[in-house]
Amino acid sequence: MTQAPLLAGLAPPSVIVAEAFGDVDASLLPAERAHIAGASPRRRAEFTTVRHLAGRALAGLALERPAMVPGPMGEPAWPDGVVGSLTHCRGYRAAAVARTSQVAALGIDAEPNRSLAGGVLARIASPAERENVCELVEAFPDVAGDRLLFSIKESVYKAWFPLAHRPLRFGEAAVTIRSDGTFTARLAAGADGSGRETGPLGARRELCGFWRESAGVLATVALKAWHSRAPIP
Template structure:
């Protein structure tokens, strides 16, 4: 994940659940009745988020979910979390420089056909078929799912609006980038219309990331904190 994000976005990631990961009291209620697997995922991503937040001076911040179930970040911070079997990550940035961040990780496995039907538009299916013929080593259906998850995570904080899988069209560059175009019926006044992201497949995981920068912000300094 860290290789997909630009300078100024602070990342912490793990391929397991560190024994020192703990929840803060404000975070406990959200998983009070959760099964052990869910509780470990929830705990680890918040532990990682605090590692990344140290770079911004917020290392002790609690991250309970808001009404929309997204984590409530400290004032002046934007961020995103992701987890799947065997991998967890958190990414944060200064909100004066970055408007939003979206990250997602998935197992590099075929997406069930019934799931693909709810994710891919007809033109995307044609695009994926061409990619699969040229680069069969990648699970393009899973990449599409992951990229749309990252796009939504970057879209929602800047618009406050829902974006369905069928409301954005994605195209992939096999070299490791993608572009999402929000369809006219979903465009929000003042909201982004195009998102540019990056993708990677490594260690049997698909990872995707999208960053929306503020147009008038100064370029961020490279991240040199230990979390990265």
């Protein structure tokens, strides 16, 4: 049975997504094989699949995939002029790319649709975010709202890191999740560590995004387009 798209079609048309609901038999480049040689079979399969998907997504931009050996913080490498993001969780893998002329920042994440361990929500969420999660769960009782917030913050981190080259703490992104499948993430002033009011995202310091739940998986996309707000598909 063919699975319905999850991240594909969730982001604006300027973002190219390739996804799979399991691992694929694909080849790695020599540097990638050397990097992953000592990993478990499961980790090697995930690593290989998301890079295969990255190649498919880049082909949508008429580009070839470079060697994608993770950087010091685990970040993947992308061709010049491209922003991209990878994600995988049990039963799902995806890659997303866009040209920097259209999208300034891009992050994706996928998580199992089940609640976080006890105490985690209090560590990652502000009181306002916890209230937002409670409201969301009332509207969507089958959605693990705390895990969705975690996924959104992961997407925001992945979008932010290539711009600032520093970790983004959970409390530095104030997230508002809406029941229409969208969200916004407002970053704290000086979140890039400079102490400046403006930074890589400009004066608004805001990312928009989209979320979806299907077949037990939560998927999120965070992005900053060069216009004020990305169109909702």
